[in-house]
Amino acid sequence: MSNSVVTALTSLFSMTDEQAMWRIQAHDDAEAFAQLLRRWEGPIQRLCARMTGDVHRGQDLAQETFARIYARRKTYEPRGKFSTFLWRVALNLCYDELRRLNRRSEIRLDGENGDFDGQCLELADGDLSPDAKLAHEERAESVRRAVMRLPETYRSVIVLRHYENLKFREIAEVLEIPEGTVKSRMAEALSQLHRFLAQAMENPTPARVKPQSRRLEENLVL
Amino acid sequence: MNHPTREEWMSYLYDEISRPAKAAFKTHLQNCPTCQKSLDEWRGVVQNLDAWALPKGRFKMAFVQPALKWAMAALFALGLGYGIGRFSVPSLDAATLRAGIENSLRPSLENEIRARLGRELADEVRSMVAASEASLVANLESLSAKSAAGSIEQTQVILSAYAAALKQQQTQTTQLAGALETLRKDTERMALLTAYGFQRNEQQLVQLATYNEPAASFPGKSGSQPNP
Numbered sequence: 001m002s003n004s005v006v007t008a009l010t011s012l013f014s015m016t017d018e019q020a021m022w023r024i025q026a027h028d029d030a031e032a033f034a035q036l037l038r039r040w041e042g043p044i045q046r047l048c049a050r051m052t053g054d055v056h057r058g059q060d061l062a063q064e065t066f067a068r069i070y071a072r073r074k075t076y077e078p079r080g081k082f083s084t085f086l087w088r089v090a091l092n093l094c095y096d097e098l099r100r101l102n103r104r105s106e107i108r109l110d111g112e113n114g115d116f117d118g119q120c121l122e123l124a125d126g127d128l129s130p131d132a133k134l135a136h137e138e139r140a141e142s143v144r145r146a147v148m149r150l151p152e153t154y155r156s157v158i159v160l161r162h163y164e165n166l167k168f169r170e171i172a173e174v175l176e177i178p179e180g181t182v183k184s185r186m187a188e189a190l191s192q193l194h195r196f197l198a199q200a201m202e203n204p205t206p207a208r209v210k211p212q213s214r215r216l217e218e219n220l221v222l
Numbered sequence: 223m224n225h226p227t228r229e230e231w232m233s234y235l236y237d238e239i240s241r242p243a244k245a246a247f248k249t250h251l252q253n254c255p256t257c258q259k260s261l262d263e264w265r266g267v268v269q270n271l272d273a274w275a276l277p278k279g280r281f282k283m284a285f286v287q288p289a290l291k292w293a294m295a296a297l298f299a300l301g302l303g304y305g306i307g308r309f310s311v312p313s314l315d316a317a318t319l320r321a322g323i324e325n326s327l328r329p330s331l332e333n334e335i336r337a338r339l340g341r342e343l344a345d346e347v348r349s350m351v352a353a354s355e356a357s358l359v360a361n362l363e364s365l366s367a368k369s370a371a372g373s374i375e376q377t378q379v380i381l382s383a384y385a386a387a388l389k390q391q392q393t394q395t396t397q398l399a400g401a402l403e404t405l406r407k408d409t410e411r412m413a414l415l416t417a418y419g420f421q422r423n424e425q426q427l428v429q430l431a432t433y434n435e436p437a438a439s440f441p442g443k444s445g446s447q448p449n450p
């Protein structure tokens with residue numbers, strides 16, 4: 001039992017999310033907030049980037065998420081896991097942003113949204129030939145567009161289950177819907193994605209200008 | 223044939239089912255081309271999803287990285303009860319006994335630590351200030367003795383020596399801050415050890431009060447012997 005004294009006291013310096021949030025709420029503890037940030041900024045950025053289809057927009061939304069959490073710390077009511085609350089805040093901000101973009105007709109129905117250049121992938125440069133690299137980028141882009149074609153309620157399930165690896169039960173808590181509904185949305189989403197990807201294979205969208213100009217340069221050298 | 227539902231296939235696809243259920247679904251797949259086709263389609267999508275990777279780097283957020291741990295130390299000294307409060311209660315008697323001990327000892331412990339911290343800090347500050355003052359005065363005296371000779375160059379030399387003395391005082395102030403930091407750490411350590419020892423004493427008292435107390439982790443024993 002004396003062991004747990006040490007762990008209890010040392011855990012003050014590496015806190016659980018719930019402890020950190022308590023410190024932020026009760027003491028405006030900036031160190032605790034920084035700890036939450038370090039732990040969660042990656043996942044939240046990824047969620048927002050995939051929900052909006054745009055990496056930079058994702059970063060902005062993630063920043064807004066944490067700002068909101070800190071701004072509303074006094075009225076926070078601990079109910080369940082902090083991460084559930086965090087995912088929910090981020091998702092709601094994504095929905096708001098998507099609705100705003102929709103009103104300004106910035107969303108295209110074929111999924112061609114967001115900045116292709118910003119979606120550059122992390123590939124070791126020496127690994128693939130330029131053609132293979134291009135093929136990989138094109139495949140990523142068609143997947144991105146397919147996901148962006150999904151309705152937002154289906155997209156969120158795909159992003160949370162497949163990309164952020166939450167269990168169906170956790171997703172149900174975040175979205176405040178039954179677990180069965182989460183799974184049926186997932187099934188529907190996968191079926192739709194299958195159709196979209198099949199269509200994309202039949203009508204390949206041309207690669208953007210950037211890769212093509214690389215090929216032109218090569219020709220000029222010759 | 224009884225097909226699994228789409229929802230159940232999702233659990234299967236993402237491995238959120240028991241091993242027996244998984245085996246049963248696999249068997250069904252072998253006998254049901256419809257379900258196999260659906261599953262193949264879904265699996266194809268799942269594999270494609272992985273192609274959409276995001277740039278690796280985490281982008282630092284522009285929040286201020288905060289300062290330090292005076293607040294932490296203060297909370298530490300005051301929050302000894304935090305760790306103690308997390309322990310589970312073995313039995314009702316022990317609980318009341320512990321509550322009694324805690325209530326009487328914790329405040330006096332807190333006060334003692336705070337008083338001690340205050341006293342030692344004050345002493346340390348006083349002695350360091352006195353020491354640096356004394357050395358600065360000594361420097362100034364020797365400088366003024368030298369300046370009695372009085373040419374311009376000598377005055378310049380004296381002024382630069384004065385600047386050096388000021389710098390030395392700054393160094394001493396920095397050292398003072400370092401000493402305070404060390405003192406704070408020692409105090410933290412002391413608080414930790416005190417809480418540690420406090421907890422052990424408390425445990426022994428509890429064990430004496432309730433004869434069943436020693437850990438039931440020795441399955442061989444059929445209850446412990448009363449040990450007056």
